[in-house]
Amino acid sequence: MNYLGQQILRTDAAGMPLEWIDYQDAARLYHLGQVAYALGTKLFTLHGGINAISGLRSLIDVNSIVATWGDGHGLAERREHWTPPLNNPTLFRRDGHLCLYCGNHFHNLELSRDHVTPLSKGGEDVWTNVVAACKRCNHHKAGRTPEQAHMQLLAVPFTPTHAEYIYLKGRRVLADQMEFLRAHFPRTSPLRERAKAFF
Secondary structure (H helix, E strand, C coil): CCHHHCCEEEEECCCCEEEEECHHHHHHHHHCCCEEEEEEEEEEEEEEEECCCCCCEEEEEEEEEEEECCCHHHHHHHHHCCCCCCCHHHHHHHCCCECCCCCCECCHHHEEEEECCCHHHCCCCCHHHEEEEEHHHHHHHCCCCCCCCCCCCCCCCCCCCHHHHHHHHCCCCCHHHHHHHHCCCCCCCCHHHHHHCCC
């Protein structure tokens, strides 16, 4: 497996997840001395130039999780009042690529964003009012509430926390990264069970 394309989970020094970075960003953080410590699996070793004085080549071992120095306290305060941006790919991942009306599994192109309380009836375009729906169910529901359309909503929509959002934005999340993120999910998170499937 080519690990150079693998996303690296960046955290603050207190261990709070911040974002996904690529190997170039990781190398930059190591070079600038901003890495406090590393966790998880060693993904690769980056080979740099040869020092003209010592004749030694610089090497950087990059792990799947890197903790960086910074204002962790300020970030934690901002995170409490932060709402993740709503977009369809992340919404569909939140709902496990299921239509939350018929319960069938679909690819992204076969899903749509449904407003539980339609916009025409005062509903908002927010995480707690939107679900993934197949195009057939969304068309059948139309501009009605689930009750008016005699359709059962299979799960309650929720706003992901910062750690849940990072998980949802990840590509090819490794088991050690998943375990780390899962430790930051709320106890009642619907994503906890899905994350458990990694182990």
